[in-house]
Amino acid sequence: MTSSQKPGEKKSRQLRKWIHDFIDDREEVPICHWQTSGRSLIDDENFAQEIHAHLQSLKPSEVRAEAIVRFLDTPEMLARLKRKKTISVETAQCWMKKMGYRWMYDPKGQYVDNHERDDVVAYRQNVFLPVMEGLQSRQTKWNSKDGTREDPPPGTHRVIVWYHNESTFYAHDRRTRRWVHRQEKAKPYAKGEGYSLMIADF
Secondary structure (H helix, E strand, O other): OOOOOOOOHHHHHHHHHHHHHHHHOOOOOOOOOOOHHHOOHHHOHHHHHHHHHHHHOOOHHHOOHHHHHHHHOOHHHHHHHOOOOOOOHHHHHHHHHHOOEEEEEOOEEEEEOOOOOHHHHHHHHHHHHHHHHHHHHHOOEEOOOOOOEEOOOOOOOOOOOOOOEEEEEEOOOOOOEEEEEOOOOOEEEEOOOOOEEEEEEO
16 A cells, blocks of 8 residues: 555545445455556465475475475575565465465375285284174074074184274374365374373273
């Protein structure tokens, strides 16, 4: 708003309206239309795509407004943009919102524990499941409809299978907040390292 109309009552009313609009919605930043210079750099689709490509090349935890500030703070970029200094962090944050980034909790998918590894699948299909199937004739069965009980034949060494479920909570599994693009999907990830607490129920 450095290059604007001459001061006057009309301009004062417009400024007051912009202030109230910004208080009501912090993402609705007014753009000066008096000259083409009032147009934001991030409105250039090619430039915005270049910024987005740079952010995508970083680790998720490194995607932040400061990364854009550093990306533009090079002699080559400053000369290209015809600027003497890089943008502020606040401007970079506005740019990220325009590009579809939001400050939110890290989206997480299910844990990955290598259950579908070739050797794990082979053991499950060829060893574990056949053994469990062979033990069924030696286990007590319960009818889910009427609750009747069916015991193994007399003289059979009965087998009781103890099933259990467990949950493991790791020290580094806390959810963190970061800049997340609207097209980013939750990804499976490995369980964290560090201290853990396992809770099992039989």
